[in-house]
Amino acid sequence: MAVVMDSFLPWILFCLAAMISTVIFFQHKKRCYTSKRKLPPGQLGLPLLGETMEFYRAQRSNRLFEDFVEPRVAKYGKIFKTSLMGSPTVVVNGAEANRFILSNEFKLVISSWPSSSVQLMGRNSIMEKQGEHHRFQRGLITSSLSYSALETLVPKICTAVQLHLQKYWHGKDSISLYCSTKLLTFTIVFECLLGINVEPQMLDTFERVLEGAFAPPINFPGSKFSRAKKARVEIVKMLEKVVAEKRREMEKNSVVGEDTGCMLLSRLVAAMIRGDLTEEEVIDNIVLLVFAAHDTTSFAIAMTFKMLAQHPDCYSRILQEQGDVMKTKKEGEKLGLGDVKRMEYSWQAARESMRLFPPIFGSFRKAVADIEYGGFTIPKGWKVLWTAYGTHYDGEYFEDPMRYDPGRFRELVPPYAYVPFGGGARTCAGYQLAKLNILIFLHYVVTAYHWSLLHPDESIIMDPLPLPSQGMPINISPKYPY
Numbered sequence: 001m002a003v004v005m006d007s008f009l010p011w012i013l014f015c016l017a018a019m020i021s022t023v024i025f026f027q028h029k030k031r032c033y034t035s036k037r038k039l040p041p042g043q044l045g046l047p048l049l050g051e052t053m054e055f056y057r058a059q060r061s062n063r064l065f066e067d068f069v070e071p072r073v074a075k076y077g078k079i080f081k082t083s084l085m086g087s088p089t090v091v092v093n094g095a096e097a098n099r100f101i102l103s104n105e106f107k108l109v110i111s112s113w114p115s116s117s118v119q120l121m122g123r124n125s126i127m128e129k130q131g132e133h134h135r136f137q138r139g140l141i142t143s144s145l146s147y148s149a150l151e152t153l154v155p156k157i158c159t160a161v162q163l164h165l166q167k168y169w170h171g172k173d174s175i176s177l178y179c180s181t182k183l184l185t186f187t188i189v190f191e192c193l194l195g196i197n198v199e200p201q202m203l204d205t206f207e208r209v210l211e212g213a214f215a216p217p218i219n220f221p222g223s224k225f226s227r228a229k230k231a232r233v234e235i236v237k238m239l240e241k242v243v244a245e246k247r248r249e250m251e252k253n254s255v256v257g258e259d260t261g262c263m264l265l266s267r268l269v270a271a272m273i274r275g276d277l278t279e280e281e282v283i284d285n286i287v288l289l290v291f292a293a294h295d296t297t298s299f300a301i302a303m304t305f306k307m308l309a310q311h312p313d314c315y316s317r318i319l320q321e322q323g324d325v326m327k328t329k330k331e332g333e334k335l336g337l338g339d340v341k342r343m344e345y346s347w348q349a350a351r352e353s354m355r356l357f358p359p360i361f362g363s364f365r366k367a368v369a370d371i372e373y374g375g376f377t378i379p380k381g382w383k384v385l386w387t388a389y390g391t392h393y394d395g396e397y398f399e400d401p402m403r404y405d406p407g408r409f410r411e412l413v414p415p416y417a418y419v420p421f422g423g424g425a426r427t428c429a430g431y432q433l434a435k436l437n438i439l440i441f442l443h444y445v446v447t448a449y450h451w452s453l454l455h456p457d458e459s460i461i462m463d464p465l466p467l468p469s470q471g472m473p474i475n476i477s478p479k480y481p482y
């Protein structure tokens with residue numbers, strides 16, 4: 001045994017020496033490399049914690065721009081480094097930076113969602129797909145929002161809005177605008193886009209999932225995340241039944257080709273039957289669409305109404321425009337796509353509201369290669385955060401940026417300066433649906449109701465998406481007898 005040890009000892013020592021010199025060599029190389037690259041200015045803060053607490057505090061009080069982004073831009077410039085939720089992060093601001101980051105999706109960056117969002121939305125949706133898989137799934141979703149699909153979608157949304165107003169507004173003196181539009185948006189995504197009937201309790205279960213989407217991914221009984229996980233199990237069970245039923249129906253009628261009608265569920269299930277999608281991909285995409293549409297559209301509607309309440313001159317123009325559209329319709333006749341296109345000023349008013357109050361303040365990416373930008377290096381593996389505030393509140397792109405002025409959208413806006421719907425390969429896939437939802441709802445409300453804000457000074461909080469703190473209650477009274 002001693003002989004064996006004797007003959008191996010030099011080898012062991014040699015290997016150890018080789019390992020140590022390799023480590024020293026690579027560390028030296030890394031140091032040289034690090035010193036050659038110029039990281040953006042800024043503070044990484046405390047180890048692990050970084051500046052997460054400052055970020056959360058600012059976000060919670062809906063002062064992410066004023067308390068977090070703006071002071072750092074003033075101190076370091078439009079590109080600065082920080083560290084958030086355990087990851088070194090570079091925050092980029094400005095149209096050129098937005099263009100650079102958003103148009104280099106898959107090449108230099110990939111989207112990066114918190115672990116809780118991924119677990120709750122599912123790993124198989126478009127949000128977790130890259131490159132060709134992403135392009136394919138996105139194509140399926142957007143084909144349900146093509147021009148011809150929108151033409152059939154408009155009357156369906158009209159019916160959904162009218163039924164909603166009859167059921168939840170009729171006979172009431174006041175309603176919560178935010179809650180009402182959440183329910184409506186949910187119904188529009190399910191019934192008009194997907195072609196799935198909304199059952200009682202479905203919204204509650206979905207909301208429980210959404211509540212956990214940005215919570216810490218701690219799965220102990222009673223935590224937001226564990227409640228959300230349980231709710232996801234219920235939803236998956238429910239959607240498995242819906243998908244199986246649709247599959248049976250389509251196979252029975254031999255409808256599996258490309259021409260499956262414009263309802264998105266049929267398109268997804270047809271792709272599943274052809275073997276292009278798995279059942280998990282179908283289900284996770286449905287959950288994601290609800291998540292993506294829900295709080296965003298409701299907040300955009302709520303902020304449009306808030307702005308119109310505060311700017312009566314703009315509201316008069318809306319009333320005029322919507323009244324003109326209504327006059328061209330016979331009693332009971334639904335709107336068509338052409339009518340929505342005529343709502344130009346109304347859309348400018350909604351766009352301006354989303355400029356001042358973007359429903360999504362920005363989003364995170366992860367660098368998949370070392371990125372050279374603006375004279376700095378963003379190292380591979382770091383996070384990148386682009387923000388809508390970085391351009392929406394900048395006088396370089398929007399004159400007198402904090403003023404509400406829908407008319408500014410008569411002029412063309414520089415590319416990537418107006419980004420409430422993101423940009424590049426991951427631009428909002430539901431943009432057209434959101435636009436129809438907002439404008440058709442606005443039409444039926446302002447032509448049929450007098451309304452006023454119950455709490456004109458209601459604050460906006462973020463949890464983590466922005467929302468009116470009291471659900472934006474409004475007084476309502478019908479313009480014409482029911």
Ligand code: HEM
Nearest residue numbers: 292293296297300359360363420421422426428429430434
């Ligand atoms: C006012 C309402 C909405 C706003 C402000 C909004 C905003 C956004 C933004 C900023 C992104 C890009 C996120 C990123 O770059 O990481 C996005 C992506 C997305 N949105 Fe929307 N959205 C809205 C409504 C909707 C609706 C109604 C749907 C569908 C029913 C939808 C479906 C999606 C999907 C599927 C994606 C992911 C696209 C991809 O990864 O390719 N959104 N949205």
